[in-house]
Amino acid sequence: MVTPSPAAPTDPTAQVESSAPAAPVTTAAARADGSGNGDGDGGATSTVTAAAEGHAPSVDTAKATSSWPRAVLVGLSAFVVSRLCVLAGAGVRASQVTVDANLDPERSPESPLSLIAGVFTQWDGNWYMEIVRNGYPRSIPPDITYFQLQARAAFFPLYPLTVQVFDRIAPGSDTVAALGLNLLLAVAAVLLVGVLARRLYDDVVAERAMVLFAVFPGSFVLSYAYAEALLIVLAAACFWLLLEERWLLAGIVAALATATRPNGVAVVAACAVAAFIAIRRNRDWGSLVAPLLAPIGFVAFQLFLGRHTGETGAWFRVQSEAWREGTSFGATAISNTLSFLTHPLESPSDALTAASIAALALGLWCLWRKRLPWPMIAYVAVIVALMLIPATVTARPRFLFTAFPLMISAAAWWPRRDRAVWDLMLVACGAGLVALTALYGVFGAIP
Numbered sequence: 143m144v145t146p147s148p149a150a151p152t153d154p155t156a157q158v159e160s161s162a163p164a165a166p167v168t169t170a171a172a173r174a175d176g177s178g179n180g181d182g183d184g185g186a187t188s189t190v191t192a193a194a195e196g197h198a199p200s201v202d203t204a205k206a207t208s209s210w211p212r213a214v215l216v217g218l219s220a221f222v223v224s225r226l227c228v229l230a231g232a233g234v235r236a237s238q239v240t241v242d243a244n245l246d247p248e249r250s251p252e253s254p255l256s257l258i259a260g261v262f263t264q265w266d267g268n269w270y271m272e273i274v275r276n277g278y279p280r281s282i283p284p285d286i287t288y289f290q291l292q293a294r295a296a297f298f299p300l301y302p303l304t305v306q307v308f309d310r311i312a313p314g315s316d317t318v319a320a321l322g323l324n325l326l327l328a329v330a331a332v333l334l335v336g337v338l339a340r341r342l343y344d345d346v347v348a349e350r351a352m353v354l355f356a357v358f359p360g361s362f363v364l365s366y367a368y369a370e371a372l373l374i375v376l377a378a379a380c381f382w383l384l385l386e387e388r389w390l391l392a393g394i395v396a397a398l399a400t401a402t403r404p405n406g407v408a409v410v411a412a413c414a415v416a417a418f419i420a421i422r423r424n425r426d427w428g429s430l431v432a433p434l435l436a437p438i439g440f441v442a443f444q445l446f447l448g449r450h451t452g453e454t455g456a457w458f459r460v461q462s463e464a465w466r467e468g469t470s471f472g473a474t475a476i477s478n479t480l481s482f483l484t485h486p487l488e489s490p491s492d493a494l495t496a497a498s499i500a501a502l503a504l505g506l507w508c509l510w511r512k513r514l515p516w517p518m519i520a521y522v523a524v525i526v527a528l529m530l531i532p533a534t535v536t537a538r539p540r541f542l543f544t545a546f547p548l549m550i551s552a553a554a555w556w557p558r559r560d561r562a563v564w565d566l567m568l569v570a571c572g573a574g575l576v577a578l579t580a581l582y583g584v585f586g587a588i589p
Contacts, residue, residue: 231579
């Protein structure tokens with residue numbers, strides 16, 4: 143287990159002031175964020191910071207080198223187990239369809255693989271696959287509803303475009319390409335979460351962060367034909383580049399993220415905060431390239447859709463008419479949560495909202511105790527705001543899942559001696575992952 147040096151600060155990214163006569167040494171991570179940590183067992187200081195203060199790293203190089211492969215192995219093993227949980231949940235829907243087919247003499251049962259693929263491409267997956275196959279509509283009728291195929295204009299383009307490219311090189315159907323692509327993206331997401339956690343803390347926190355990320359109930363979306371996996375990969379890569387002060391690359395990756403999902407605009411806030419800190423501390427005006435490039439994906443999609451359909455603001459109209467997206471500024475989330483507390487067995491949707499709010503509260507507590515770099519905090523703030531603002535579908539596990547930096551804070555804050563409660567939480571997450579996949583599979587609630 144990696145332990146911090148007693149003389150080292152608990153903040154993994156704070157600027158270092160050396161007691162030696164030499165000029166202070168500042169890491170790139172410190173310049174990019176300027177965050178500090180609260181109290182809590184389980185924090186660690188990076189070897190870069192420790193060396194800059196004149197202290198030897200708390201763990202020898204050989205041990206540090208050997209613990210990272212173990213962390214990766216544990217994280218990927220947890221991911222494999224989590225996918226088995228998702229398959230178990232999808233099996234509930236597959237069993238239901240098979241039983242119905244057996245009772246109907248005019249229907250023939252589908253193959254197990256076809257049934258599972260059907261679960262993983264339902265809900266928003268249907269819309270993404272429609273874009274993969276037919277592209278965006280040339281026109282959008284007035285008073286459009288989500289029963290009309292033109293409503294696919296509400297979905298952002300980068301994921302279906304990536305599926306189309308992957309389908310050209312991967313064997314099988316476009317459905318196989320979409321699900322296979324998300325499997326690869328999911329593995330990349332798990333590893334990137336671990337890399338970020340290791341950069342900010344240590345191998346133990348990285349291991350825990352990867353495990354929690356893999357089994358969190360909202361991770362069901364990594365197996366669906368949804369865009370969240372791609373967004374998380376791009377957001378995590380953007381954070382890394384911001385910490386490295388690779389402003390141009392960070393801006394390019396952020397621009398791709400804003401073309402992935404509506405809440406991808408959260409990376410714009412991350413880039414803006416990182417640039418503000420870099421300018422304030424080092425007069426690094428070149429950092430402005432990141433926030434200037436970041437919104438291009440969102441803007442380009444709006445311009446393309448307007449030109450393609452011949453209607454300016456087409457996306458906003460589809461969101462308003464077909465999906466009934468309004469604003470409640472958190473009132474819907476509060477109302478649904480209170481409804482669950484007074485009538486806990488009445489609505490699965492209310493139960494999901496209440497569970498998401500509870501998980502959010504725990505995540506924010508961990509973030510307060512183990513504060514992350516300010517760009518990550520800005521990203522989380524925007525993700526949470528966009529989750530709570532809508533008046534229709536509000537707090538949901540998959541929306542909270544995209545605020546994945548909270549899981550790094552949770553992994554860092556959770557006392558390492560408290561293994562029993564940690565393990566119980568992971569078991570509860572696994573059970574929730576099965577239940578959530580099954581619930582969505584049988585159309586028991588909106589994801």
